[in-house]
Amino acid sequence: MDRRTFLAAGAGAAALSLGAAPAATAAPRVHPLRPHTSETPLLRHWFRATYHSIEAMTTELGLTADKIDVSGPGTPVPSRQTSPTNIGCGLWSTVAARGLGVIGDDAMHRRLARTVAAVEKLERHHGFWLNWYDAHDGSVLTSWPGTGDPVRPFLSSVDNAWLVTGLRIAAHADPALRPRVARLLAAADWSYFYTPFDPADPVARPGQLRGGFWTDTGEPTAHHYGALNTEPRMASYLGIADGSIPSDHYWHLLRTMLPEHEQEQRPEGSYVTVDGIRVWQGHYTHRGRKLVPTWGGSMFEALMVPLFVPEPEWSPRAWGATHDRYVRSHIEHGLVEEKYGYWGFSPANIPAGGYREYGVDAIGMQVEGYNSLGVVTPHASFLALPHARGAAIDNLKALGRDFGAYDETYGFRDSVDVRSGRVSDFVLALDQGMIAAALAQELRPGLLQAPFRTGGFASRVRPLLAKERFSI
Numbered sequence: 001m002d003r004r005t006f007l008a009a010g011a012g013a014a015a016l017s018l019g020a021a022p023a024a025t026a027a028p029r030v031h032p033l034r035p036h037t038s039e040t041p042l043l044r045h046w047f048r049a050t051y052h053s054i055e056a057m058t059t060e061l062g063l064t065a066d067k068i069d070v071s072g073p074g075t076p077v078p079s080r081q082t083s084p085t086n087i088g089c090g091l092w093s094t095v096a097a098r099g100l101g102v103i104g105d106d107a108m109h110r111r112l113a114r115t116v117a118a119v120e121k122l123e124r125h126h127g128f129w130l131n132w133y134d135a136h137d138g139s140v141l142t143s144w145p146g147t148g149d150p151v152r153p154f155l156s157s158v159d160n161a162w163l164v165t166g167l168r169i170a171a172h173a174d175p176a177l178r179p180r181v182a183r184l185l186a187a188a189d190w191s192y193f194y195t196p197f198d199p200a201d202p203v204a205r206p207g208q209l210r211g212g213f214w215t216d217t218g219e220p221t222a223h224h225y226g227a228l229n230t231e232p233r234m235a236s237y238l239g240i241a242d243g244s245i246p247s248d249h250y251w252h253l254l255r256t257m258l259p260e261h262e263q264e265q266r267p268e269g270s271y272v273t274v275d276g277i278r279v280w281q282g283h284y285t286h287r288g289r290k291l292v293p294t295w296g297g298s299m300f301e302a303l304m305v306p307l308f309v310p311e312p313e314w315s316p317r318a319w320g321a322t323h324d325r326y327v328r329s330h331i332e333h334g335l336v337e338e339k340y341g342y343w344g345f346s347p348a349n350i351p352a353g354g355y356r357e358y359g360v361d362a363i364g365m366q367v368e369g370y371n372s373l374g375v376v377t378p379h380a381s382f383l384a385l386p387h388a389r390g391a392a393i394d395n396l397k398a399l400g401r402d403f404g405a406y407d408e409t410y411g412f413r414d415s416v417d418v419r420s421g422r423v424s425d426f427v428l429a430l431d432q433g434m435i436a437a438a439l440a441q442e443l444r445p446g447l448l449q450a451p452f453r454t455g456g457f458a459s460r461v462r463p464l465l466a467k468e469r470f471s472i
Contacts, residue, residue, distance in 0.1 A: 039393050040443065044100065046396075047439040050411035051102055053427045054093045054436065057086075062114035064090030064429045065135035067349070070410045071425035080145035082135035082429075084159040088166030089433025091115055092448055095173040096440035099447040109177075112170045116177055119167070120184065125153075125215045127187030128160045156212040157193040157225070161235035164188060165308055172451040190239030195224060197252055207252030209235055209245075227365060228253035229292045229322070230301045237309055240464070241456030248277055250464045255292050255471075256282035256365060263365045264293065269471040281471040286362050287332055290472035291325040296357055297364030299346040299380035300434060302326045303387075307437040309452050312386070315465035321472055326363065327387040330380065333360045338372060342395060342418045344380030345372040348431060349414040351422040358415075374419040378405060378412035379431040382438035389442075411435065 057078050058064045064086045065078030091112060098108035122129055123140050131154045132141035141151050164185060171181035190209075197207025209232060211221035225232040228250075236253065239245030251274055256267035258280055268290075269282035284293045294301035302323060306312060312320035334343025345358040347370070358377060359370030378399055381392040400406030405416045405423050414424040414431055440447045452461075 043439055043443055047100055048102055050432050050435045051093055051097045053410040053432050054090055057429050058090055059135045061138055062118040063087055063135040067426045067428045069425050070407055070427055078135055080134055081141055082133050083131055084129045084163035086429040088162040089429045091166030092169045093433055093436040095169050096436050099444050109174055112174050112177060116180055125155055126192045127189055128155045129163055131156050131159055153215040154212055157209050157235045158232040161238055164238055168451040169448055190244040194245050207249055226254045227295045228255055229294045231304050234305050237461050240460050247460055248275060251277040251279050264367055264369055274467055283472045286329045289325045292322045292470050293363050293365050295364055296366050296370035297359030297361050298357060298370050299330060299344060299383050303383040304434055307441055308449055310449055314462050315468045318468040318470040322470055324387045327384045329363050330360055331391055340374055340418050342376045344376055346377045346380040348377040349424045349426045349428060351415050351417045351424045375415050375417050377415045379434045382435045385438055385442045
């Protein structure tokens with residue numbers, strides 16, 4: 001995703017960014033998990049502030065920038081850089097704002113049309129968008145703002161998936177844009193990233209997607225995305241749905257690494273044959289709970305995709321079960337294992353400055369996985385809403401109450417170090433975009449999922465999920 005340098009082994013990603021945060025003085029305290037009957041007014045209030053941050057990050061050109069610093073007085077200035085993911089977040093957040101009555105039809109059309117016009121002018125290669133642009137003029141970013149470090153032009157499979165997701169949502173919501181979006185997507189052929197499976201050499205030709213390509217040399221990343229339960233599966237679903245990637249690609253993705261391979265824990269499970277393909281149906285166990293791990297153990301790896309593709313509905317005993325258990329592991333890690341008093345860990349701005357991954361190491365395949373380090377990320381709780389609504393809302397209320405992590409104008413700050421009380425200065429488009437989508441799904445279920453319930457998603461992706469039988 002944006003700010004990310006993808007790791008080897010075909011599953012995960014590391015991340016880099018810039019930023020700083022002020023110190024806070026509130027001490028963490030344990031709060032009870034209480035049942036909720038209805039918090040709809042509060043959730044709508046949170047959505048309005050979150051969408052205002054998206055508006056503030058969106059430049060006159062119509063591109064949603066990477067982040068803004070909301071710690072100072074006056075109107076924050078959008079960062080110089082943007083990515084395909086950031087732009088996609090802006091598109092679906094605008095559709096969500098219309099669906100929830102925050103803006104009207106005319107405002108939605110103007111904003112979507114402006115963004116689509118800007119996207120049409122961005123430099124592309126093989127039908128896909130580069131990883132970094134100047135959000136203010138649309139030029140390809142060649143040096144990193146603030147440091148001057150060179151930026152190589154790169155086509156990321158996962159970042160392009162999130163822009164395509166946003167474009168599909170925009171076209172579904174605004175029929176006037178459908179012909180323009182269709183022309184944009186006609187050139188985006190996912191087979192460009194795909195390496196067909198060869199049983200004679202499954203390491204070099206694993207039937208998986210590459211992380212991407214550097215366009216200055218045409219060189220691909222050395223790794224493929226191998227893990228199933230990570231956010232790159234959105235690109236997999238898109239390619240399978242439009243027929244550019246064969247459906248058997250889904251079965252070549254790893255539920256865990258094979259038992260003989262080094263990983264966070266030795267998996268249990270068994271081999272099964274599905275659609276003629278031998279699949280290792282492995283799982284991990286965390287606190288007595290069987291689940292399918294992600295690569296690093298972060299919340300967004302598992303739960304960003306089902307904001308759009310209804311995995312729990314189409315696969316309740318497999319995807320639905322592992323998502324529920326994954327959330328429970330995050331809750332227990334924060335409240336029981338580490339006794340932070342708060343929970344929810346996902347890549348985010350470092351409160352003291354920078355960007356890194358946070359997660360629950362035990363539920364990620366990577367041996368040196370993502371650690372929580374006491375940094376709680378609000379967007380993780382929003383992702384958990386469908387699986388632990390009351391606990392998520394209580395956690396968010398506590399972060400706002402105890403640390404001042406909620407800003408009435410721009411929504412939740414990006415992260416909180418609950419040990420020191422330090423709160424991030426920033427809000428990030430990626431994380432605010434996840435919050436906006438999660439709130440839309442909670443307040444108006446299916447609003448952003450509609451484009452992913454028909455066509456190839458219904459005829460190609462849904463049957464795969466229906467056949468899924470995790471060993472959990």
